[in-house]
Structure formats: structure tokens, C-alpha cells
Amino acid sequence: MAATINDRPCSSASSIGDHKPEFLTKIDNQIARINGIFLLAKEDGVVTIGEDRTIRVLLKRDNDQFWPSIVEYLTSVPTAFYFDENTLCIIVGMVNGAVYEFVVSPDLNSLQQKRSWHAHTLQVTGVLMSHSAELIFSCSKDKTIVWHCANTGTKIGSYVIDNLCTTLEFDSDSRICFIGDYNGSIYVLRVVGNSAQLVSKLSAHTAAISSLAWDPVRGQLYSGSTDQLVIMWDIAGQKGSCYELNGHNARISSLVLARNASRLFSIDDVGHLVVWDLKAKRIVAPGWHEKDNCEICDAPFFWNVRVMWDRKTVGVRRHHCRTCGQSVCGNCCNNKTIFPAMGFEKETRICNTCHTKMQQYPEQFDLTPLAIQCELNKGVAAMHLQEELGRLVAVGYDRTIMIWDVRKLL
Numbered sequence: 505m506a507a508t509i510n511d512r513p514c515s516s517a518s519s520i521g522d523h524k525p526e527f528l529t530k531i532d533n534q535i536a537r538i539n540g541i542f543l544l545a546k547e548d549g550v551v552t553i554g555e556d557r558t559i560r561v562l563l564k565r566d567n568d569q570f571w572p573s574i575v576e577y578l579t580s581v582p583t584a585f586y587f588d589e590n591t592l593c594i595i596v597g598m599v600n601g602a603v604y605e606f607v608v609s610p611d612l613n614s615l616q617q618k619r620s621w622h623a624h625t626l627q628v629t630g631v632l633m634s635h636s637a638e639l640i641f642s643c644s645k646d647k648t649i650v651w652h653c654a655n656t657g658t659k660i661g662s663y664v665i666d667n668l669c670t671t672l673e674f675d676s677d678s679r680i681c682f683i684g685d686y687n688g689s690i691y692v693l694r695v696v697g698n699s700a701q702l703v704s705k706l707s708a709h710t711a712a713i714s715s716l717a718w719d720p721v722r723g724q725l726y727s728g729s730t731d732q733l734v735i736m737w738d739i740a741g742q743k744g745s746c747y748e749l750n751g752h753n754a755r756i757s758s759l760v761l762a763r764n765a766s767r768l769f770s771i772d773d774v775g776h777l778v779v780w781d782l783k784a785k786r787i788v789a790p791g792w793h794e795k796d797n798c799e800i801c802d803a804p805f806f807w808n809v810r811v812m813w814d815r816k817t818v819g820v821r822r823h824h825c826r827t828c829g830q831s832v833c834g835n836c837c838n839n840k841t842i843f844p845a846m847g848f849e850k851e852t853r854i855c856n857t858c859h860t861k862m863q864q865y866p867e868q869f870d871l872t873p874l875a876i877q878c879e880l881n882k883g884v885a886a887m888h889l890q891e892e893l894g895r896l897v898a899v900g901y902d903r904t905i906m907i908w909d910v911r912k913l914l
């Protein structure tokens with residue numbers, strides 16, 4: 505945990521505590537990299553899709569070892585995955601653009617293909633089914649999102665965005681579809697019959713969206729990106745508020761939401777896990793000022809040639825104070841702090857004015873963490889949470905499946 509600049513008693517309303525996930529078991533020696541995973545609630549086991557073109561169901565046997573009860577070979581590599589344990593329906597999207605729907609037998613020993621579509625011309629990056637809307641969605645690197653009727657399998661409509669689609673989420677009640685793209689934008693589409701209207705385009709990330717999580721109760725969307733940032737979008741608030749959650753130093757690979765406990769789990773490429781308290785009151789980070797001189801000492805920045813010439817001085821690099829947004833020179837922002845209320849769980853640069861204020865009025869700047877940080881010690885490719893069981897499954901890039909007890913974090 506980062507050092508705080510002021511030591512003071514906790515005054516935050518956060519209930520996050522400092523518990524860590526407890527490691528339960530691992531399943532190693534997987535033959536190929538796993539692209540998607542689901543932790544079963546009714547059985548001790550997992551469903552996976554892998555680079556070896558398989559769908560596998562692994563169940564724990566009497567000797568405590570996990571063995572496959574299903575190994576289904578596909579014609580192409582599965583790259584996107586959806587599973588509903590109640591209906592036992594599996595949807596997989598493939599690297600070649602096809603989408604397949606399977607049904608697992610109730611004893612989890614066999615799999616039957618129900619239907620398939622050549623939905624896309626390039627790799628499928630996201631699939632999901634909405635039972636209440638009776639729709640199956642898929643999105644792809646071919647820049648399209650397609651929806652089919654979940655009952656008949658007929659294609660209903662499609663929509664093309666400007667960039668490669670990377671992931672998607674859907675709100676059944678409002679029929680809003682959220683699509684992440686390769687440039688860091690999130691498209692908000694309202695799906696009506698065979699057409700979709702672009703409601704909004706959320707632009708704050710600076711690199712590809714890697715994961716989206718939608719919370720229909722709070723009306724909030726969470727996005728994780730390869731720009732290392734998690735953003736909380738207040739969609740229902742309709743004010744366009746977005747809260748930056750800074751806790752990672754590597755690309756975010758997966759987000760999972762604990763809806764009842766109001767926790768968001770974010771994991772990155774080096775295995776750093778952050779569990780965010782979504783009930784905590786947060787402050788929107790300020791916009792960055794665009795100035796040509798330091799707003800504290802007035803030193804010109806290096807592109808401000810006229811002032812540099814007039815004053816016979818050398819220009820300096822511009823930085824931005826993360827808590828007030830001022831444009832400042834290096835000398836005027838040589839302090840770092842965490843500031844959880846603004847989403848900075850890792851230390852960030854602040855200007856000397858803010859630093860002095862924080863020291864003079866510590867009661868106004870609560871620095872109690874609003875997230876738990878821990879290391880899973882390996883880069884994680886996919887993750888799934890069974891909130892009722894309090895269990896998290898994560899699969900590493902090294903093909904190891906790890907199961908954690910996270911009840912104390914919920």
C-alpha cells in the first residue's frame with residue numbers, strides 16, 4: 505500500500521476493509537491457453553474455451569483432482585464465450601467469425617450443438633444472450649455488432665461502428681447495448697427491432713477497451729482498458745459523469761462485478777488485482793488546464809518560444825496536477841500522494857498548492873483507501889466471479905486455473 509502523506513483516523517464511509525483473497529485450489533497443466541472461463545455454482549467445476557479449439561467442462565472428482573467431463577473439439581479457435589448455468593446454454597464466437605450455440609446435458613457429461621451462424625467476417629470478440637429480450641448478440645473485429653433471435657436463430661439486425669469491436673454488454677430493460685472499441689471509445693446503442701440508434705459515444709480512454717461490466721441496478725457501466733485505467737460511467741445519472749479508478753500499472757485484462765456487494769474486481773496483465781468499493785462516495789477528477797506557463801511560478805513551457813525569448817529563459821516540461829488540473833512545471837509538482845476519493849489508489853502527482861492544502865487541512869482530504877489491492881502473481885487472461893459462493897476463478901497466461909475464496913471481500 506502506498507504511503508500516505510497524512511496519518512489520521514479513518515473517517516471514510518467505506519466498508520472495504522483489508523482482507524485478501526484466500527487461495528483455494530489450482531488446476532494446472534492445461535494443454536493450451538484459455539480464452540474464457542466460467543466457475544460453476546451448482547457443481548465444483550469450470551467451463552473453459554481454449555486455443556486448442558476446445559470447449560471443456562472440468563469437474564472435481566473424489567480424489568480432489570479436476571478431470572474433464574466434456575471435451576468438445578471445434579472447427580476453429582473460440583475467442584468469445586457466454587454460458588448460462590440455468591439454461592445450460594453455451595455461445596462461443598470463433599476466430600473465423602462464426603458463432604455457435606450449444607446446450608450442455610444436465611449431468612454435464614455431453615454437449616449438443618444447437619445452431620451456428622457465419623455472423624462475421626473476422627474474429628468474434630464478444631457474445632452474449634439476453635433471455636428477457638430474446639436476443640443473442642455478437643461483436644467482432646470486422647467492426648460490426650449483430651443480433652439474432654434467441655428462439656429462432658434468425659438474424660434480426662446489425663450495426664457498424666468506426667473501429668474494431670473488442671467487447672460488449674447489454675441492458676435488457678432499456679435495450680441499450682454498450683460496445684467497446686479498439687481506440688478506447690464505448691458506443692451506446694439503443695436496439696429497436698432490426699435497427700439501432702447511436703445514443704452516445706463515451707470517450708475518455710486512450711487505448712483499447714478490454715472489458716465492460718454493466719450494473720443494471722445502479723445504472724453504471726464500468727470499463728477497463730489497455731490504458732491501465734478503469735472508468736465508472738454514471739449512465740443512469742444522465743449527467744455524463746465519469747469517475748476514473750487508478751489502481752493499475754499494467755493493461756487491464758478483465759473486470760467482474762459483484763452486484764449485491766457493490767464491488768468491482770479489476771485484474772491486469774501482471775496479476776495485480778484491485779477490488780473497488782462501489783458504494784464509496786467519489787469525486788470526479790478535474791479536467792486538465794491547457795496553459796502555456798506554469799500556473800504557480802509562471803515559468804514558460806518549452807513550446808512557449810516568445811516568452812522564453814523575452815525572458816531569456818529555458819522552457820520547461822508541462823505536468824498536470826491530478827487533483828486540481830493545473831498546468832505546472834516539474835518544480836511546482838514534486839509531491840505524490842494517493843487520493844482514493846478521486847480514484848487514485850496508487851500514488852499520483854500533485855502540485856505544491858494542493859500538497860500544502862492537504863497538509864494544512866488534513867480533515868478535508870480523507871486518504872483512507874476505497875479499494876483493496878493484492879497480487880495474484882501472474883498475468884490473468886480471463887476471470888469469473890460466483891458472487892453467491894464468494895469464489896473467484898482466474899486463468900493465467902501460463903494456462904493455470906486458480907480458484908480463490910473472496911467471501912471476506914464481499
Ligand SMILES: [Zn+2]
Nearest residue numbers: 798801833836
Ligand atoms: Zn512552476
Ligand SMILES: [Zn+2]
Nearest residue numbers: 825828855858
Ligand atoms: Zn493541484
